[in-house]
Amino acid sequence: MRHYDAIVIGAGQAGTPLCRKLAESGLKTALIEKRWVGGTCVNDGCSPTKAMVASAKAAWSARHNETLGVSVGGITIDFDEILDRKNSIVHTMRGSSEKRILNTAGLDLIYGTARFTGRKEVTVSLKDGGSETLTADKFFLNTGLQPVIPDIEGIHSIPYLTSTTIMELSEIPEHLLILGSGYIALEFGQMFARFGSKVTIVERAKRILKKEDEDIAEEVVKILAREDIEILTNTEAIQFAQSGHIIAVALETEGRRSQRSYTHVLVAAGRKPQLQELGLETAGVALDKKGYIQVNAQLEATAEGVYALGDVKGGPAFTHVSYDDYRLIIQHVVEQKQISIADRLVPYCMFMDPQLGRVGITEQEARERGFDIKVAVLKNDSVARSIETGDERGMMKAIVDAQTGKILGAAVLAEQGGEIVTILQMAMIGGITYQQIRNGVFAHPTYAESLNNLFMTLD
């Protein structure tokens, strides 16, 4: 039986860099991955979707450019070309990541599914057949999330799509029904609408983007409505049936039933921890109330020598969080430093177009918590850069501490909203007040300069 100093399970956004750093620090390390190096982000998530979103944006721009006085005539979507480009990006990223692992001394890459068969022992069902049992002093779990498939009558009798399988379609759906209205639903919904699908989004809650402020969510709805995307809120799919190429769906909106037909169904109703194969009970690792691996602020699970990183430990499920978990674990385990994930400032960006960049708390959260705040709001139709470039969609918003002038949170729904919100995040990190940003000299006419105007609204 092979023994290691450290075993990393899951080659996600934490596990992939972590295994190399552990090995480079002198620990004999194994990385166990059941599918591909790079995990969700590289293979099924961020990179492939953003590559396809870029194609969708190009299609939108080609149509939209007429408003700028430039007509390119009819446009054609070459879906095979879009998929080839996406696949080539994924293969390059995955390949170079795998190569770096294979070239690291003291590190073994083992393809297979790991299951705990003892407190400090895993048995790997190898991808190429057979199995191997390994032991280690320390385990690092980075097994990620998987789509939730709601228990709806008939759902397993239809060829429903998930965020993974929709990227393998060989044709553009004629009429796509999307269950859920989170990031996955909105990014794919707008993307396929721009490729030519008719898109209907069904959300069972009373509005989309519940965690965002209502004015931001309303602005997103307006933008999507202009692209003929139908959004049905307070609505649930209660029954599915397949009839030839058509999927018949019974919907229920506030007690009223209706019958609709679609060609494709994407389930984007949330994601859950990928743990069913791991046998955590055997390792003595407890789960929290929501079914994620329970960790403390040092990312330690309830069993000694076991750590959990990334999405599987709960909290915001983003690549940059998983990557930061890796950075912190290295400081803790290799450099013997104190670490804590408490109070970590986590930004995020929804890559619909325009992007929704977010950081810190929302207005609704600040009010619920009784904070003394000022709220700055600026619609993009009064931003010089937006007017000049012909894209006035969206708005900017910042929540400011009324006493100190410090920024508590921001939302930027704009072309490059993810980049613009990062400027405000830097201000939050550096303790820069809104008055300093209001009076800062920024190049004209940039989006950054509009932050002067955003905070002038507080005067």
Ligand SMILES: Cc1cc2nc3c(=O)[nH]c(=O)nc-3n(C[C@H](O)[C@H](O)[C@H](O)COP(=O)(O)OP(=O)(O)OC[C@H]3O[C@@H](n4cnc5c(N)ncnc54)[C@H](O)[C@@H]3O)c2cc1C
């Ligand atoms: C469609 C989509 C788009 C997204 N877009 C963005 C975005 O734009 N920006 C962003 O920040 N985040 C985005 N995310 C989220 C992001 O992909 C994840 O937060 C990120 O990948 C971090 O995941 P992770 O490191 O926790 O694990 P993952 O990347 O999910 O990796 C887990 C790995 O563990 C392996 N594994 C699981 N169980 C076992 C086992 N028993 N044995 C061996 N191996 C196992 C899996 O095969 C997988 O490779 C997106 C997600 C999706 C689905």
Ligand SMILES: NC(=O)c1ccc[n+]([C@@H]2O[C@H](COP(=O)([O-])OP(=O)(O)OC[C@H]3O[C@@H](n4cnc5c(N)ncnc54)[C@H](O)[C@@H]3O)[C@@H](O)[C@H]2O)c1
């Ligand atoms: N740009 C990004 O950073 C990005 C992009 C995509 C995904 N992600 C990550 O992936 C995670 C999962 O995304 P998601 O969109 O699947 O989940 P989500 O949890 O964000 O949204 C799911 C939505 O589906 C609704 N819902 C649940 N069951 C339903 C049902 N039966 N019928 C209708 N609606 C239903 C929920 O009310 C919720 O609004 C995100 O939270 C995020 O962390 C990030």
